[in-house]
């Protein structure tokens with residue numbers, strides 16, 4: 001049955017009417033009117049605390065959003081995903097990244113496949129391998145222990161493991177240096193190879209499809225570089241693969257005994273929990289990797305069982321939807337007040353924008369509202385000194401997700417107090433703003449002339465009323481990181497169901513790839529320059545003339 005268009009549903013229309021009323025609200029007034037607002041609009045789950053009180057919502061907004069979630073079938077779709085139904089309807093696949101973190105005694109059979117048993121069989125192999133590398137039993141071809149791991153992958157085969165290894169820096173093995181090569185730009189692999197010794201380096205070729213052009217080119221370059229300095233028999237000690245494509249892995253020359261498999265029901269951007277997480281397991285050890293999975297599983301349990309009104313991913317998704325649809329916010333800024341989370345905004349860009357950056361519904365109809373906002377961001381306090389100006393006083397309203405740990409992984413407590421103070425003060429400033437009267441009063445106190453006060457007041461006034469969420473954890477560890485990622489995965493899922501888009505395909509990535517192949521052949525002289533537009537022709541000519 002075709003799903004009704006979003007704007008035709010009763011709950012969406014009720015929200016539209018309600019939004020007209022909400023246009024006049026100011027967050028200052030909402031806080032002043034309800035001293036319990038923080039208690040009422042915060043929720044705790046899986047080691048995370050979400051304060052969503054600094055959003056332009058009231059109790060009625062939340063009721064209407066919950067009704068929308070129910071009318072759009074968020075709970076049914078969630079259950080269908082966890083049951084292994086083929087909810088990725090353009091690729092006819094199940095969506096089972098949550099099964100990758102399910103405990104061993106769970107049972108889930110899909111297409112006759114005992115999914116959980118297969119997952120745990122691969123985890124056992126990952127454990128044996130990572131233990132051997134970490135404790136020095138796995139030796140390079142000249143008998144030396146591994147000191148450097150180079151992960152070659154892109155998109156989901158890079159962003160997750162790289163972000164997690166950085167985030168879990170305090171848990172890292174002291175002997176193992178992690179390197180990540182993703183870009184087809186030779187500067188990327190050149191820089192990595194210049195830092196490592198072939199005798200003590202392990203390359204992980206990570207690609208779900210094992211056909212991705214960038215990864216294949218980087219993998220070939222790494223192989224050639226290695227074989228210039230080591231015999232062919234040494235390869236198995238230094239190259240392993242992570243993929244769903246066994247044939248392509250053996251064609252590349254990696255023994256499938258050194259391949260860690262995963263499955264087509266794991267989307268690239270949801271794959272850090274699978275063998276794609278091998279660099280994470282190598283970096284922090286299998287015990288901590290298991291904690292990472294367990295943290296995500298705790299969020300899964302919450303997502304599956306909590307009612308909409310107390311369900312953290314649902315609330316995050318619904319409020320984001322409200323901001324996008326009814327406040328008209330074109331982007332969301334992610335502000336981790338934690339330096340070790342500095343790749344988290346980049347990770348979320350793929351997670352959310354590749355998932356929900358769609359213009360047609362699951363049935364192929366044009367979406368009747370805007371869908372995914374732009375996701376971007378940078379660690380606090382760095383962002384404050386770069387683009388927060390626009391967030392405070394620009395013409396667009398950009399909701400912000402502040403993310404912070406209450407306790408640091410260092411003992412420089414003055415730094416941590418300063419960091420948290422900035423985080424909380426920013427969310428307060430976005431909420432409250434500074435009125436023209438407050439500005440005038442300040443300027444009067446500074447003894448400025450009346451004319452000067454009137455001239456400066458508009459520049460120094462802050463409208464406030466700018467929405468934000470604050471997500472807190474005790475400290476950043478494998479379990480809280482796992483829960484944090486799973487929170488955003490499920491938030492993305494909830495929004496995908498509300499918009500009725502397929503969050504699990506990514507056809508939009510294809511066109512550029514096909515055209516790049518043609519242009520590459522023209523650049524290298526394999527084919528004659530084709531008939532492009534004048535701009536593309538001109539650019540190709542300039543590049544050909546330069547070589």
Ligand SMILES: O=P(O)(O)OC[C@H]1O[C@H](O)[C@H](O)[C@@H](O)[C@@H]1O
Pocket residue numbers: 154155156157206207208209210211212215268269354506509
């Ligand atoms: O893991 P791979 O098959 O190499 O894919 C790597 C990435 O490339 C693609 O173009 C997709 O857009 C991503 O979703 C994917 O994560």
